[in-house]
Amino acid sequence: MKIGFAGAGAVGCHYGSKLQQAGFDVLLLARGNHLKALQAHGLRHKSENTEISIAISATDKAEDLNTCQVIILCCKMTGLSNMLSTIQPFISPDTLLVTLQNGVEAPDLLRTTFPNNSIAAGSAFIGARIAQPGHIIHSAAGGIRMGLWQTGSGDHYLHTLMEAFQRASVPIRIESDPAAMLWRKLLWNCGFNAITAITRRYAHDTAANHETLIIVEQAMQETVALAQSFGINLGEGDIHKHIHITLSMGPVKTSMWQDIEAGHTTEVDFINGYIARKTEEKQLSATANRFLTTLIHAIEQNHH
Ligand SMILES: NC(=O)c1ccc[n+]([C@@H]2O[C@H](COP(=O)([O-])OP(=O)(O)OC[C@H]3O[C@@H](n4cnc5c(N)ncnc54)[C@H](OP(=O)(O)O)[C@@H]3O)[C@@H](O)[C@H]2O)c1
Structure with a gap:
């Protein structure tokens, strides 16, 4: 083969x-x-x-x-x-x-x-x-x-x-259930990838800080709500699991953080941007995901 x-x-x-x-x-x-x-x-x-x-x-x-x-x-x-x-x-x-x-x-x-x-x-x-x-x-x-x-x-x-x-x-x-697997990974990325690129702080520090954790949780809750509206098997328990694991993670630079540092276009439109877009198509709003997408776009524009 x-x-x-x-x-x-x-x-x-x-x-x-x-x-x-x-x-x-x-x-x-x-x-x-x-x-x-x-x-x-x-x-x-x-x-x-x-x-x-x-x-x-x-x-x-x-x-x-x-x-x-x-x-x-x-x-x-x-x-x-x-x-x-x-x-x-x-x-x-x-x-x-x-x-x-x-x-x-x-x-x-x-x-x-x-x-x-x-x-x-x-x-x-x-x-x-x-x-x-x-x-x-x-x-x-x-x-x-x-x-x-x-x-x-x-x-x-x-x-x-x-x-x-x-x-x-x-x-x-x-x-x-590969769809649930993809969504579970998307859930972590929606919570942590963009915010770590914006703040340049590791995911475990982001999870340990009360103010940033509020944004992480909101972005994740919006992700769970959209997933459930599509019939995907994802729930609040997945949010808690991700946060718990993240608190014990080492200093890993997320992909958006690496992309921003290298002056590359990020995948935000397929992560937070996807949640914002698909939620808005339902005449609802995904405020945290839209906000994170907008900030990443603004940082990307600095490179151009
Ligand atoms: N890296 C990680 O640790 C990691 C972890 C989990 C998931 N992922 C996911 O895995 C995927 C790949 O990530 P990656 O880090 O491997 O990306 P990457 O290092 O940028 O590799 C992608 C490669 O594909 C090349 N390419 C794109 N279009 C091409 C084309 N038409 N013909 C030939 N080559 C082409 C790119 O070239 P150019 O640079 O010229 O565009 C680049 O060398 C992403 O969706 C990422 O989110 C990555």
Whole structure:
């Protein structure tokens, strides 16, 4: 089985490297200086305090993905639509497609472009970043959870993929309710991701501070209300669990904080912005999520 990573940055290179080290055939679709570095020098991959350099196949030609039985979409949400139209002409209907984006919209976006393919919705529970082109640092956790979103002739690859991750020592769990899984992760991101980027304070400090915790809780309550209106199995108990776990978290820089520091566009429109937009479509308001989205947009505009 050959596994392709479409948009191989931090997440794609980390899992691609793990699978290749476990003996699987891997292809990375990348671009820019990162691709040039991968092709010229291979991948430098630091994980669990060990750094290795490996030769790995990398391309910017979407048609090369047609040799893969499984394709893991691992670009950010901001580039996903463009990625799907780029690869669409080259994907066989027997291919299993897997999403790993934050937010809850990726699997349905795939469904519209690939109405006949098997689609699995996944979440990566990891801290990883591109330190320099061709150089990935994995600094926290690393598990994947996924579940089937749309059935097709490639469903059987899900089991094979699970075994491949196990062989690569990636903690993997198959979810029977992938929508609830995506929403549970979105819940944490709505509460903590934007506010830590705005205040530049770690999530555990944000949770421990009475004033910021009020904003976190309001953003999370709005998320739960929207989820429940869609029939998703999410409740107040999930908010308490997230806050409890966050209080014991180490100093992890959230993705929006990293994006703001690097001058990149964040995924806020797919996190807090999604909750605000979808709630407003129901003629209701999601004040905390709208407020956090507006502040992140304002900070992003400073870069332009
Ligand atoms: N990193 C983490 O620790 C982590 C943890 C959990 C979840 N996630 C989620 O996982 C997803 C991926 O995150 P990430 O941190 O891996 O992002 P990333 O490091 O920015 O990697 C995405 C890569 O895809 C490339 N790309 C985008 N469109 C492309 C195209 N059409 N052709 C070729 N390459 C393309 C990007 O290139 P450019 O830079 O040129 O755009 C970038 O190198 C996000 O939704 C994120 O929220 C990340």
